[in-house]
């Protein structure tokens with residue numbers, strides 16, 4: 067067994083609560099962020115590289131993390147985006163025919179601090195009872211007071227703009243340039259599997275930075291527009307909201323996922339709010355109110371769209387609801403070619419029940 071004498075580590079929550087664990091590998095130091103948990107039993111590599119998680123300390127509820135290694139293809143962006151990892155058992159051994167290496171070396175390459183041997187069930191119940199909050203994971207187990215001071219300076223997720231930290235600096239292209247359709251996508255933290263899903267449906271995509279103007283996107287002569295997922299609070303993303311308003315005003319085909327969905331709500335004057343501890347997992351039940359059918363969905367969000375305001379809006383239809391807490395899971399505009407979902411039809415990780423939404427986007431483009 068590797069690393070028999072592993073460093074002690076702590077998780078200090080903003081309210082002063084402490085949980086204990088051990089550092090993964092030989093890593094030392096501290097990592098700060100908002101602590102949240104994901105209940106997926108698989109898909110750790112996709113989760114760790116999802117830009118929507120930027121600035122968050124991830125608690126994985128599955129009992130083993132790392133046991134199937136990593137694969138170069140199973141990434142949602144070019145690097146790990148979570149701020150730190152908290153898990154129960156970290157597997158230094160791994161086994162899978164398709165794997166290209168160990169999770170340990172992947173974390174090392176990305177310089178990510180991870181803590182294992184944590185009572186993650188107790189930690190998750192604590193977050194469920196007390197809400198998502200800032201925290202620090204650290205090997206400085208004797209420096210509690212110092213860590214508390216540093217932790218006090220970490221900004222609150224509520225009101226925090228993070229899209230600019232993960233968005234592309236320059237526009238780039240994805241897919242086959244001879245494809246039938248052209249889609250302009252705003253990157254406010256886009257996952258690669260969204261690009262793969264759109265490209266697979268015969269579309270060529272140009273991806274734009276978070277602060278791109280309507281004219282920039284329009285110059286590509288797209289058939290449809292897409293607003294991506296991404297980290298942080300949607301409210302400070304004024305450029306993206308203005309862009310959405312311009313697209314909506316012209317009644318051009320528009321599709322938004324997660325942060326993009328929240329931006330579409332805000333562009334319609336409907337507010338968003340910080341949830342108690344969010345939805346993060348790969349088995350969240352959603353009801354499609356148009357068909358009456360249920361979908362098992364992949365989710366990762368800490369903010370949500372105000373349901374009362376959305377229902378009272380004359381031009382909005384709530385098309386999907388989350389069946390655990392009845393929050394808004396999908397929206398469509400009645401008079402415009404625009405729709406969005408709070409969850410992740412691209413999965414990665416997760417079930418593919420909702421992949422029909424990408425087909426719907428292409429159908430809307432054809433109209």
Ligand SMILES: NC(=O)CC[C@H](N)C(=O)O
Nearest residue numbers: 295296324325367368369
């Ligand atoms: N996956 C996402 O796009 C997340 C959106 C937003 N950052 C939230 O937490 O709600």
